[in-house]
Amino acid sequence: MARASLREKIVDAAVECFHAQGFNGCSVQDITEAAGAPKGSFYNHFKTKELLALEALTRYRKESRTAMLFEGDKPPLQRLRAHFEFLAERLEGWKFERGCMVSNFGAEMADAYPDMRRALAETLLVWSANIASVLRQAQAAGDLSKDKDPELFARFLVDAWEGAVNRARMVKSRAPFDEFLIVAFKALLA
Amino acid sequence: MARASLREKIVDAAVECFHAQGFNGCSVQDITEAAGAPKGSFYNHFKTKELLALEALTRYRKESRTAMLFEGDKPPLQRLRAHFEFLAERLEGWKFERGCMVSNFGAEMADAYPDMRRALAETLLVWSANIASVLRQAQAAGDLSKDKDPELFARFLVDAWEGAVNRARMVKSRAPFDEFLIVAFKALLA
Numbered sequence: 001m002a003r004a005s006l007r008e009k010i011v012d013a014a015v016e017c018f019h020a021q022g023f024n025g026c027s028v029q030d031i032t033e034a035a036g037a038p039k040g041s042f043y044n045h046f047k048t049k050e051l052l053a054l055e056a057l058t059r060y061r062k063e064s065r066t067a068m069l070f071e072g073d074k075p076p077l078q079r080l081r082a083h084f085e086f087l088a089e090r091l092e093g094w095k096f097e098r099g100c101m102v103s104n105f106g107a108e109m110a111d112a113y114p115d116m117r118r119a120l121a122e123t124l125l126v127w128s129a130n131i132a133s134v135l136r137q138a139q140a141a142g143d144l145s146k147d148k149d150p151e152l153f154a155r156f157l158v159d160a161w162e163g164a165v166n167r168a169r170m171v172k173s174r175a176p177f178d179e180f181l182i183v184a185f186k187a188l189l190a
Numbered sequence: 191m192a193r194a195s196l197r198e199k200i201v202d203a204a205v206e207c208f209h210a211q212g213f214n215g216c217s218v219q220d221i222t223e224a225a226g227a228p229k230g231s232f233y234n235h236f237k238t239k240e241l242l243a244l245e246a247l248t249r250y251r252k253e254s255r256t257a258m259l260f261e262g263d264k265p266p267l268q269r270l271r272a273h274f275e276f277l278a279e280r281l282e283g284w285k286f287e288r289g290c291m292v293s294n295f296g297a298e299m300a301d302a303y304p305d306m307r308r309a310l311a312e313t314l315l316v317w318s319a320n321i322a323s324v325l326r327q328a329q330a331a332g333d334l335s336k337d338k339d340p341e342l343f344a345r346f347l348v349d350a351w352e353g354a355v356n357r358a359r360m361v362k363s364r365a366p367f368d369e370f371l372i373v374a375f376k377a378l379l380a
Binding site: 024098104112148152161162167171172182 | 215
């Protein structure tokens, strides 16, 4: 029981450290110190630092609340917008000091860590498939033109969002999110 | 003279190493080894590793050929498309094993390195200002609706491109570039 709890503390600390400093920017020692765990205990719980990063990614995915795309009774495009607003507010709450963990890991790990690369590709695939579902609902409701390919537009939206998140971290402002919302909802999906 | 040449070799090696492995993913020793330079010589030329990364960024900007946006006598939107095609082919030539150096540095360095953060923000600002100029030319030529704010659309396009580049590295295919080109030129700018 204590053992499980220490493991959990290491994952908590890893989510924080990896997200703020990047995979290569924080060491196993940084993470165990932040978790209040002896450094030697790390390898009792994780065979490699990459496996811990994969678990941090899983946690990050859960906290990104993709399920809210399908919750409530608002029209589909309003639910989609609310999802991006939620993500924007979370990033603003972090004072633009961390980007999207998916893009961050992608930039650092996509080539040296094939398991991570596959996990990242799958993360974006699932996310854009969910967005595509919402776009199809919007088409069924007559709120989106049927000549727009939902899968294609969903993947494009995810790319544009990820780029906006990276830029927000550079300019330290939510302007990139607001610009994303204007172009996405007033031009692309209008 | 030999001294200048060694410095140049270090910058060459840094562009390669930083682009392929990231800022934290390669050490000063990795770079000097790749340059065939004694490790001790590094600090004769660069006060910090960050200053070398800033110089690598400057080199990367030059090689990204933004000037081609204004070259030749093709219509503005065709020049814009040719620019993105050039970038896509370059990334494909690298077998999708490196993303955009601007996004990569952003993900790793935007918070711990304020000078780099400012340089990255400025890089995207200049790039999107150039794209906005082309969009204004397209509007003047009657090829783009005047109700589209050129600056806003240019920044959005840059974000979407950067996201596509990151995803291409994850999926190891140019599909994200082709999807960018379809949505950008057949929907957003149509």
